Amino acid sequence: MKIDPTVLDVKKTYEIMSYSVIPRPIAWVSTVSSKGINNLAPYSYFTPICNMPMIVGFSLGRKGKGKKKDTLVNIESTKEFVINMVTEALAEAMNKTATAYPPHIDEFKKANLTPAKSEIVAPPRVDESPISMECRLKQVLEFGEDAKFHNFVVGEVVMVHIKEEFVSDDRIMAARLDIIGRLGSRENLYCRTTDMFKI
Ligand SMILES: Cc1cc2nc3c(=O)[nH]c(=O)nc-3n(C[C@H](O)[C@H](O)[C@H](O)COP(=O)(O)O)c2cc1C
Numbered sequence: 001m002k003i004d005p006t007v008l009d010v011k012k013t014y015e016i017m018s019y020s021v022i023p024r025p026i027a028w029v030s031t032v033s034s035k036g037i038n039n040l041a042p043y044s045y046f047t048p049i050c051n052m053p054m055i056v057g058f059s060l061g062r063k064g065k066g067k068k069k070d071t072l073v074n075i076e077s078t079k080e081f082v083i084n085m086v087t088e089a090l091a092e093a094m095n096k097t098a099t100a101y102p103p104h105i106d107e108f109k110k111a112n113l114t115p116a117k118s119e120i121v122a123p124p125r126v127d128e129s130p131i132s133m134e135c136r137l138k139q140v141l142e143f144g145e146d147a148k149f150h151n152f153v154v155g156e157v158v159m160v161h162i163k164e165e166f167v168s169d170d171r172i173m174a175a176r177l178d179i180i181g182r183l184g185s186r187e188n189l190y191c192r193t194t195d196m197f198k199i
Pocket residue numbers: 026039040041042043044045046059060061062068069070071072094095097098099100101182
């Protein structure tokens with residue numbers, strides 16, 4: 001089967017992307033609005049980009065009528081964000097923060113999560129997360145047209161927080177983190193990172 005993306009609608013292209021590029025890590029992005037309200041939302045179009053300096057990126061679609069999501073509005077205004085990693089124990093809370101709440105709603109409160117003070121940036125970390133990366137905005141790229149616009153946010157990691165219990169001999173014990181990945185999209189499927197094999 002061959003598929004020419006130019007003849008597909010956005011629903012179908014999203015389906016192909018989200019069912020092919022799996023599992024996807026989840027950037028649980030905390031930001032703060034210009035009015036000082038905390039915001040938290042998951043983004044699975046997320047990738048590391050560069051190690052030295054540490055650069056990461058994630059991609060946001062638009063709300064209905066092409067309106068920017070709160071995360072993007074906040075990052076464009078404050079130039080800062082934090083990426084928190086999501087464990088299985090945090091999955092339900094993470095899912096709650098994906099609700100399209102209006103900007104004056106603090107998702108930390110809605111999901112019963114603890115905002116922890118960051119070292120360098122203003123947005124708080126998710127205290128319950130095993131790893132958080134404080135980031136400064138480098139670039140916002142635009143793709144697509146009209147309401148199909150996607151923005152790719154590129155940030156430099158300026159501080160990393162790792163819970164001590166997941167570090168041994170100066171290395172992150174990845175197998176112990178229990179971080180989850182996002183599969184597909186329609187059935188809200190996720191995967192664990194505990195079933196590993198070695199090559
Ligand atoms: C696991 C998961 C991954 C998601 N990944 C993305 C993504 O990569 N891009 C996107 O635009 N929305 C994604 N969403 C949807 C956003 O989290 C959702 O639109 C959210 O309400 C945005 O919140 P905000 O307006 O506070 O930024 C995802 C949702 C879930 C549950």
